[in-house]
Amino acid sequence: MEPFPRVFTLEEAHQVLETLRPVVSRMVEARDRILGLRPSLEPLMEKAGGNGGSKNASEILEALDVIRRAIETIQTQGVLVKDVNTGLIDFPSHREGRVVLLCWRHGEERIEYWHELDAGFQGRQPL
Numbered sequence: 001m002e003p004f005p006r007v008f009t010l011e012e013a014h015q016v017l018e019t020l021r022p023v024v025s026r027m028v029e030a031r032d033r034i035l036g037l038r039p040s041l042e043p044l045m046e047k048a049g050g051n052g053g054s055k056n057a058s059e060i061l062e063a064l065d066v067i068r069r070a071i072e073t074i075q076t077q078g079v080l081v082k083d084v085n086t087g088l089i090d091f092p093s094h095r096e097g098r099v100v101l102l103c104w105r106h107g108e109e110r111i112e113y114w115h116e117l118d119a120g121f122q123g124r125q126p127l
Helices: 010-051 055-076
Strands: 080-083 088-095 098-105 113-115
Touching: 010 055, 010 088, 010 098, 055 080, 080 098, 088 113
Parallel strands: none
Antiparallel strands: 080 088, 088 098, 098 113
């Protein structure tokens, strides 16, 4: 039995990547919006109980919802979200008779790396 709901060939991973590329872009952009609003978070949290929130709170909640929906969309395809900050996703795949992860990060043109299940990004190796 496979440890993942879906296992991809490299070709299948590239096909799915084309549909997920804009989803990952939206996720990373939403994360960047949250970081841009971060300096205003502390005073916002102190005041939120008294005045019901602010425009920044609405923007942060919207950005968090974009991230949540992106993660759900990606996971629905059988792809693993490894790092929201960098848009890092992994596609379970077979290599030499074992399950490995094809690794792609936002901004990369194609899937060009893989790693063992326990190796993570640091253990990426060229295909």
